[in-house]
Amino acid sequence: MKRKIGVYICECGPNIADNVHINKILEAVSSFGETDDIEIVVKSYKLLCSGEGKEYLKNEIEENKLTHLIVAACSPRDHNSTFINVCKQTSLNPYLYRMINIREHCAWIVHDKEQATERAIRYIRGGLRRVLFQTELYEKKLDINPDVLVVGGGIAGLEVALSLASPQRKVFLIEKKEILGGYAALYQSLLPRQQEARQEVQLKIKEVTNHPHIQVMTHTRLDQMIGFLGNFEVGVSSIGDSGTATDMKVGAIVVATGFSMTAISNFPQFRVRDGDEVYSALDIEGMLSEKGQIVRRSGDAPKSVGLIHCVGRDERGYCSRICCNAMIKIAGQIKAQDASIKVSAFIRDLCLPDKMDQDFFKEVKAQGVEFIRVQDIKSDGLRVQYTGMDMHSVNADFDMLVLAPAMEPAEGTAGLASDLGIPLHETGFYQEAHQTINPVATATDGVFVVGAAHGPKGITDSVLQAQAAAAKIMSMLIPGEKIIPEVKVSEVLEAFCMGCKTCLEVCHYGAIVFDEEKSISVVKEAICRGCGNCAGSCPSGAIQLKHFTNPQIYQEVIEALR
Amino acid sequence: MSHGDNVLIVGAGIAGMEASLMLAKSGKKVYLVEKLPLIGGNTIKNEESFPNLECSTCMVAPIQQAVLQDPNIETMTLSTVKKIEGEAGHFNVSVLKKARYVSMTDCIGCGMCYDPCPVSFSNEWEENLGEKKAIYVPTAGSLPNVPAIDSSRCLNLTGQKECNACAEACMFGAIDLTEADATIDIEVGAIILAIGSELLDASKLTRYGYGRYPGVYTSMEFERLFASNGPTAGEITLRNSEKQPRSVAIIHCVGRDETGYCSGICCMHSFKHAHFLKHKLGDVKLYNLYSDICVPDKTYQKFFEDIKKETQLIYHPSFKSVSVDGDEEMLTVHYVDASEKKQSIAVEMVILASAVVPGGDAKTLAGIAGIDLDEKGFLASRNDRLGAVETNRDGVFIAGCAEGPKDIQNSVIQAESAVGRVLTCLSANSSV
Numbered sequence: 001m002k003r004k005i006g007v008y009i010c011e012c013g014p015n016i017a018d019n020v021h022i023n024k025i026l027e028a029v030s031s032f033g034e035t036d037d038i039e040i041v042v043k044s045y046k047l048l049c050s051g052e053g054k055e056y057l058k059n060e061i062e063e064n065k066l067t068h069l070i071v072a073a074c075s076p077r078d079h080n081s082t083f084i085n086v087c088k089q090t091s092l093n094p095y096l097y098r099m100i101n102i103r104e105h106c107a108w109i110v111h112d113k114e115q116a117t118e119r120a121i122r123y124i125r126g127g128l129r130r131v132l133f134q135t136e137l138y139e140k141k142l143d144i145n146p147d148v149l150v151v152g153g154g155i156a157g158l159e160v161a162l163s164l165a166s167p168q169r170k171v172f173l174i175e176k177k178e179i180l181g182g183y184a185a186l187y188q189s190l191l192p193r194q195q196e197a198r199q200e201v202q203l204k205i206k207e208v209t210n211h212p213h214i215q216v217m218t219h220t221r222l223d224q225m226i227g228f229l230g231n232f233e234v235g236v237s238s239i240g241d242s243g244t245a246t247d248m249k250v251g252a253i254v255v256a257t258g259f260s261m262t263a264i265s266n267f268p269q270f271r272v273r274d275g276d277e278v279y280s281a282l283d284i285e286g287m288l289s290e291k292g293q294i295v296r297r298s299g300d301a302p303k304s305v306g307l308i309h310c311v312g313r314d315e316r317g318y319c320s321r322i323c324c325n326a327m328i329k330i331a332g333q334i335k336a337q338d339a340s341i342k343v344s345a346f347i348r349d350l351c352l353p354d355k356m357d358q359d360f361f362k363e364v365k366a367q368g369v370e371f372i373r374v375q376d377i378k379s380d381g382l383r384v385q386y387t388g389m390d391m392h393s394v395n396a397d398f399d400m401l402v403l404a405p406a407m408e409p410a411e412g413t414a415g416l417a418s419d420l421g422i423p424l425h426e427t428g429f430y431q432e433a434h435q436t437i438n439p440v441a442t443a444t445d446g447v448f449v450v451g452a453a454h455g456p457k458g459i460t461d462s463v464l465q466a467q468a469a470a471a472k473i474m475s476m477l478i479p480g481e482k483i484i485p486e487v488k489v490s491e492v493l494e495a496f497c498m499g500c501k502t503c504l505e506v507c508h509y510g511a512i513v514f515d516e517e518k519s520i521s522v523v524k525e526a527i528c529r530g531c532g533n534c535a536g537s538c539p540s541g542a543i544q545l546k547h548f549t550n551p552q553i554y555q556e557v558i559e560a561l562r
Numbered sequence: 563m564s565h566g567d568n569v570l571i572v573g574a575g576i577a578g579m580e581a582s583l584m585l586a587k588s589g590k591k592v593y594l595v596e597k598l599p600l601i602g603g604n605t606i607k608n609e610e611s612f613p614n615l616e617c618s619t620c621m622v623a624p625i626q627q628a629v630l631q632d633p634n635i636e637t638m639t640l641s642t643v644k645k646i647e648g649e650a651g652h653f654n655v656s657v658l659k660k661a662r663y664v665s666m667t668d669c670i671g672c673g674m675c676y677d678p679c680p681v682s683f684s685n686e687w688e689e690n691l692g693e694k695k696a697i698y699v700p701t702a703g704s705l706p707n708v709p710a711i712d713s714s715r716c717l718n719l720t721g722q723k724e725c726n727a728c729a730e731a732c733m734f735g736a737i738d739l740t741e742a743d744a745t746i747d748i749e750v751g752a753i754i755l756a757i758g759s760e761l762l763d764a765s766k767l768t769r770y771g772y773g774r775y776p777g778v779y780t781s782m783e784f785e786r787l788f789a790s791n792g793p794t795a796g797e798i799t800l801r802n803s804e805k806q807p808r809s810v811a812i813i814h815c816v817g818r819d820e821t822g823y824c825s826g827i828c829c830m831h832s833f834k835h836a837h838f839l840k841h842k843l844g845d846v847k848l849y850n851l852y853s854d855i856c857v858p859d860k861t862y863q864k865f866f867e868d869i870k871k872e873t874q875l876i877y878h879p880s881f882k883s884v885s886v887d888g889d890e891e892m893l894t895v896h897y898v899d900a901s902e903k904k905q906s907i908a909v910e911m912v913i914l915a916s917a918v919v920p921g922g923d924a925k926t927l928a929g930i931a932g933i934d935l936d937e938k939g940f941l942a943s944r945n946d947r948l949g950a951v952e953t954n955r956d957g958v959f960i961a962g963c964a965e966g967p968k969d970i971q972n973s974v975i976q977a978e979s980a981v982g983r984v985l986t987c988l989s990a991n992s993s994v
Contacts, residue, residue, distance in 0.1 A: 013733040015672050047670065047734070074670075077623075078707075081631055163982055313863075321858040349854040353826035355938050355966040358818075373879070373900075389877055389900030427860045435614055435861065436970040437576070437621060440978065455860035460950055461972070467951075468975045471982030475588040 004039045005128060006066040008057060010048040010073035012103055019107035021117045025072075028121040032128055040128075041066065049079050054086050061090045068131045069097040072124050075104045093136040095487075095547055100127040126560030133552045141482040142526065144230030145251040147171065148473060151222055151416070154182020156451030156462040157256035158204045163470035165213040168479035172248055173208065174220040174236050176412075180205045182258050183452075184459055187285050191325055191360065191458075198289065217246070221412075225253065225420055228527045229446030229476070230483050251477045252446045254469050255430060257416065259407045259452035267311055269378040270403060276381050277302065278401045281326050288330075293337050294400070302399035304342040305334055306384050308377060312406035313348070318427055320456040323404035324351040325360070330402060332364040344370045344396065346377050346386060354460075407456040420447050421510035429455045440469040443508055445527065448472065488547040489528035490535055492521050496542035503534035503543055565652050566751040566992035567591055569984055572643055572927065573756035575603020576622065576970055577962030577977035579629050581754050584981045586634035590988070593748050594629065594637045595657055597923070598687075599710040600700050601626055601637060603758050604963075605970055607687075607782065609789040609796070612830045612969075613865040615837075619703060619791070626705045638746070640710060642923070646753065646931050650957025651991025653750050661741040663711040663719075664697070668736035671707035675737065678727035681715050685793070689783040691801075692793025697728045697737075702791040711739070751991060752957045752984040755941055756977060757927060759963035762817040762917040769885040770816060770914055776801040777893050778886060778912045781831060788838050798842055800911060802890060807911035809847040810839055811895045812873075817917035818853075819881045823938060825967040828915035829856040833866055835913055836873040848873035849907055851897060853881055859971070876907075886912050918967035931958050940966050951980040957991070959983050 007029050011017035022044050029042045041064050047053050048071060061069060069092060071083050076099045087094040102120040110116035146169045150157045153175030165171040179185075185205070187197040208214050223235040223245070230251045237245040264280045265272045272278045277296050279287070287294055295301055307327050313319055324347070331343050350371075352358050365371060377386040384396045409428040417424050422442040425431040430449040433441040440448050448469040451462035476483070490511075492503075497520040503512050504521060511527040512534060514520075523534075523543070535545040544550060569585050571578045574596035582592045594601075605611065608618045629635055638659055645656035664675075679695035687700035694700070696716040699709050717723040718739055729737040764772035764780050772778045777800060779787070790796040800807055812832045818824060829852065836848050850873050857863045876897070878884060883898035888908075896906045920939040928935050933953040936942040941960040944952040951959045961980040962973035 013670060013672060014674070015670070049670070051667070077627065163986070317867075318860045318863045319857050349856065350824075351854070351856055351858055352824045353856055353858045355823045355936070355940065358823045359937075389879070391901075425860060426864075429860055436611060436616075437580070437625065437974055439971045439975055456858075461975075464950055464972075464975050464979045467982045468978030471584060471978045471980075471985065474982060474985050475584045478588065 001067075002037050002039065003067045003132065004041065004065060005068040005070060005131065006060055006064055007040060007042040007070040007072065007124065007128065008048060008060070009042070009044040009102075009124075010053075010071065011044055011046050012074060012107075013047060016073070016103055016107045019110075019113060019116050020102065020120050021113065024117050025120055025124065029124055029128070032125055038132070048073055049082055054082065057083070057086050058089055061087070061092050066092060067096065068134070070100060070124065070127050070131060071097070072100040072102045072120065072127070075101050093138075095137040096131065096134055098127045098131045098134065100124050122560045125562070126556040129559035130552050130556035133549065133555055134547065137487045137546055139484045139487055141484055142230055144477050144481075144483050145232075145249050146477045146479040147248075147250045149174070149232070149234055149248065149250045149253045150256055151253065152182070152256035152258055152451075152453065153177075153180035153208075153216070153218070154256060154258045154451065154462075155184040155201060155204070155459055156258070156453075156466040157182070157254070158208050159463050159466035160254045160256060160450060160470050161208050161214050162204065162211070163467055164473060165211055167213060169213070171214045172217065172250065173214055174217045174222065176219070176221050176239060178219045180208065180216070180218065183282075186282065186289070189329070191329055222416060222419060228524065231526070232446065252448065252473045253420065254466075254473075255416065255420065255422075255447065255449045255453055256451045256466065257410045257413065257453045259456065260410045261405050262312060262408060264311065264403045264405055267315075267403075267405075270308070270311065271380040273381065277399065278379075278382070278403065281323065281330060281402055281404045284330050284402055288333060294334055296400060301338060302341060304344070304398045305400045305402060306379075306382075306396065306398040307331055307343065307345040307402045307404070308379065308384070309346060309404050310348045311403045316406045316408065316427065318406070318456065319349075319351055320407040321351060321353070322407070322456065322458040325357055325458070327402070327404050328361050328364050328369075331369040332367060335364070335367040335369060339368065342370075343368070344372060344398070346372050346374050346384065348374065407452060410453060413453070420444060422447055422449070423508070425455075427455070429453065440465055440472060444510060445529075446476075485526045486528060486530050488530040488545065489525045490523045490530070490532070490543050490545050491525075492523055493542050493544065494518070494520055496540045497521055498540050498542070500539060502537050502539060506533045506537045508533070565749045566988050568593065568748065568750040569988070570595065570643070570653070570655055570748065570750040570753045571756060572754070573603070573758055573962070573964065574601035574629070574637065574639075575756060575758045575962060575973075576605045576625075577758075577964075577973045578603070578754070578756040579625050580974050581756065581961060581977040581981050581984075582629055582635050583625070583632065584978060585984065586632045588981075588985060590634065592635045593655075593657075593750065594635055595641045595643055596637065596639045597642050598700065599639050599662065600704040600706070601629060601639065602705065607789070608785050608831075609792075610834070610838075612834045613859070613861045615834070623705070630706055637706075639706065641746075643927065643930055644745070650987055651751050653753060653957065655748050655750060655753075657746045657748060659744045659746055661713065661743050662708070663713075663737060663739055663741050664709050665736040665738065666706060666708055668734045669708040669732075670734060672733070674731045674733065675709060675728040678731045680725065680727065681717060683715055688793045689780070689786045691783060691786055711737075751988045752959070753931065754959045754961055754977075754980045754984060755927060755931060755933075755964055756961045756980075757921050757923060757964045759918045759940075759967060760921050762821065762919045764816065764914050764916050767817060767820065770813070770912070771886040771888070771893070772914060775886065775888055775893055775912075776890060777807070777888070777910055778914065781828065781835065781913055781915050784835055784913045788835075788842070796842075798839065806843055807846065807909070809849075809909040810911040810913065811849040811851060811893075811907060811909045812836055812913045812915065813884055813886075813895070814850065814852040814915045815854075815881045816914040817919075821917045821919060821938065823917075823967075824854070824856055825918040826856060826858065827918065827967060827969050829854075830862055830865065830969070832913070832915045833869045833873070837869045840872040847909070849876055849895070849909065850874070851876045851878055851884060851895065853878060859969070918963065921964070924964065931955065933958055933960075938966070940964065951976055951983055957987055
């Protein structure tokens with residue numbers, strides 16, 4: 001079939017026209033196509049990105065019946081999408097077009113006009129050669145399932161479910177325990193206004209349980225997952241004897257599995273024996289909820305309480321963000337119970353990152369709580385030994401000690417991460433897709449992580465993250481609308497695949513599977529993000545990245561260097 | 563499109579841009595109103611963002627491009643909201659769009675208009691460390707890549723002289739000095755206020771010597787000094803001497819007592835700055851004077867542990883005890899240590915990690931939007947615990963540093979959360 005390539009050189013006003021010999025480029029390019037089956041149309045135009053310029057290009061494509069298009073102009077960053085849109089208004093497939101940068105990569109940086117001209121010619125000729133190897137590619141539209149699976153029924157999971165559930169979108173909520181509410185249901189009061197915790201959480205639990213579009217399955221865990229965004233198939237089963245298995249189809253999965261805490265008896269520098277009046281901050285929350293006050297096992301109140309912050313911070317390698325506030329709250333509650341109780345808080349750093357935290361700290365300090373900054377600290381039973389910032393060593397005895405241990409990933413995090421194909425951060429919490437600009441998504445499109453499962457955080461931040469993930473799902477999976485997966489994906493050429501599985505190791509998205517029968521790798525197009533790692537690592541060159549194939553790249557370079 | 567498909571977002575920083583893209587993707591029409599001539603907010607003022615020290619401009623550029631090219635997002639720069647009337651589902655908003663004097667469609671960003679302009683003055687975006695012309699882009703790489711004319715400085719626009727130097731230099735006839743400010747009325751169903759924050763004016767805290775001694779810098783001034791597209795092209799040279807400092811003290815918690823809160827991000831950027839200095843200058847003596855190490859994300863403590871080897875950590879128990887004096891050449895940082903002894907260190911440069919405070923326009927905007935400010939002057943949320951992005955006015959939401967000091971990650975999370983609330987609000991209030 002005769003190929004007719006249109007090459008349009010944009011003068012970009014003086015930017016390109018003043019710095020290269022346009023007429024020499026026109027001449028050099030038109031001589032490229034002197035063969036039987038390739039015809040070149042090459043023209044220059046003042047400003048292709050203008051309204052008139054785009055109309056001009058559109059007419060040129062149609063009138064000349066172009067089969068391929070090259071635009072030699074500014075950076076693709078500025079206008080690649082402009083000219084893709086022009087192609088879309090014609091019968092020319094946008095993947096048979098290529099943009100060549102002769103402004104930022106040429107006219108603006110090469111100060112010798114002859115050299116700039118030669119470079120521009122080489123770039124354009126390279127692009128011409130490349131475009132001949134390009135093929136038509138078409139967007140696919142996939143039906144999606146708007147339903148969502150939420151794993152974990154704590155405050156974050158409850159919030160996701162309530163944000164999403166609607167007549168057009170069903171939510172499945174699975175929880176490994178027999179009750180909903182997670183840790184938040186165990187707290188006695190919530191900061192900063194010290195609202196009653198249980199009541200608020202119970203309201204949410206009730207709303208979720210009675211919701212017509214949320215199906216709650218307690219005492220249930222996830223077994224396996226296959227599929228991709230919009231089309232996941234998940235298997236869950238009930239924990240315990242019956243082990244009833246259920247399959248479900250969903251479009252997205254939100255992991256809200258919360259956190260766990262190491263028992264305080266696990267820290268060798270804080271010796272705790274059975275019967276010692278040494279508690280974790282969580283124990284105290286429970287005690288306050290049940291009894292309304294703190295008491296020793298004997299039934300009477302302590303005369304002095306020591307609070308030790310940052311237990312496990314060094315071992316785990318991170319600050320757990322909420323414990324300073326939680327301990328300050330407890331200190332305040334003890335003082336409110338009885339102002340004569342001596343309360344000493346041993347701190348390393350005060351972590352008060354939210355705008356109302358410092359006021360709260362000052363309030364509690366004003367009630368007579370002593371805050372002692374330490375360089376190091378240990379305890380044996382009820383005796384605390386510490387070194388202050390002035391380097392002096394001190395012993396202090398108390399009637400009761402409260403330790404604030406680090407928040408850690410929930411049990412089963414590693415297993416679930418593996419089932420869902422999402423990586424873990426080095427701290428053991430789930431790794432988000434991007435630290436700053438994509439913090440609730442993960443490497444697996446359609447799988448989100450929210451709440452303490454993502455990293456230590458309190459209820460406010462867990463709820464915000466939950467709402468954020470819900471919003472992402474609302475904007476990505478619209479009931480009744482299809483999604484368009486990435487077009488420029490990898491494909492495996494069967495004949496060349498040796499079955500070495502190198503590609504499986506380098507794919508971070510789980511987009512490649514191995515066909516044991518044929519002993520070859522297969523790319524799952526709907527999951528592939530087109531990063532090209534597999535194509536680059538394949539020792540037999542069996543994997544090609546569409547629109548960036550080896551011949552395309554190779555031919556462009558060869559021609560440019562000819 | 564009806565009210566119910568439109569959303570107003572005020573502020574084109576990271577939170578505003580993220581919210582715009584998500585709403586546009588959901589099929590909503592977004593009016594993105596930004597007071598500056600460029601989009602990107604404060605994130606793009608940092609060369610690198612913690613904790614990964616990724617190039618901020620590289621990270622944000624695809625987001626900026628996506629915003630500017632999205633057919634569902636109408637970006638209005640040099641614009642501010644003047645009036646908001648109505649209720650959730652049906653707001654009528656008046657926007658004042660100041661004249662840019664340069665056509666957004668005809669200008670191709672060639673930059674030929676800058677040289678001929680005879681007026682030069684201090685560039686506020688570059689923290690007054692550099693100059694700009696009356697026709698300017700705030701910094702190299704600004705998006706949109708179209709200059710604006712400062713009507714208070716331009717000789718022609720202030721009536722001082724019949725100057726047309728820029729218009730004459732423009733090959734595309736893109737400059738129009740007759741352009742007028744415009745009032746644009748829009749109808750929206752919901753509003754997100756994402757106007758960001760500022761740093762406390764360090765000159766107000768006289769004990770730190772900012773403004774008195776040339777060697778004392780704010781953290782944002784240092785960011786621009788370090789930036790490769792900044793006024794010194796990334797060279798760290800002192801204001802008056804143009805020499806590289808051989809010793810630097812970074813003071814944390816500046817203004818923490820006065821504002822009454824920890825700003826949550828300054829320990830991190832202070833260590834980041836120590837790291838930059840070490841890498842750029844090599845042989846430099848560094849000190850970080852801190853009261854608490856605030857590293858509340860799962861990745862932050864490791865960042866701190868790695869960098870603390872490059873600097874000397876100095877603990878001082880009281881923010882108020884730190885002061886700076888000296889002269890043009892040398893500075894002395896005074897503080898009281900843990901044993902209550904007075905100490906001092908001599909350095910050539912001081913960087914002040916100032917508190918994050920509400921933007922200067924927060925109060926005005928809160929008044930226009932009919933929402934409360936909290937005790938610290940930030941835009942107030944209805945229920946901190948379970949509704950941080952909701953305000954006391956239905957249909958009006960807040961996100962990012964406008965709500966309170968936070969890092970980029972949490973600004974983005976709040977923006978996404980606000981989008982969810984907006985989508986729910988729009989469908990709840992849409993006419994059937």
